[in-house]
Amino acid sequence: MLINAIESMSGRKDGTMVLKLDCENNYAVIRISDEGTGISEKDLPYIFEPFYTTKEASKGTGLGLSVVYGIINLHKGKSEVEKTSIKGTTFKISLPLNLNKVDENKA
8 A cells, every 4th residue: 555655646746645543443543645646436446456457567466455455354454445536545444453342333
């Protein structure tokens, strides 16, 4: 995700990436925000699918976000795009702090 955030800001001289860590309803919540170009509406439903990429054929495999999604799910967490626009994107990762208290409706 960090590499995607950095690459989305290529061509900008002053792009910023922010990582925030919070605790919400027994979940550790990580937000990764960038000031890149955002994710288009047509691409958004597919970004976590294996081999889906918007890059040129020789520039990426389309596995990065798919792997992140799989790892987060294996840890009973959730990975999602919280917001995206032409001014950037924020990904939200929620991981349970205690697997005995997982409440899927709260993440």
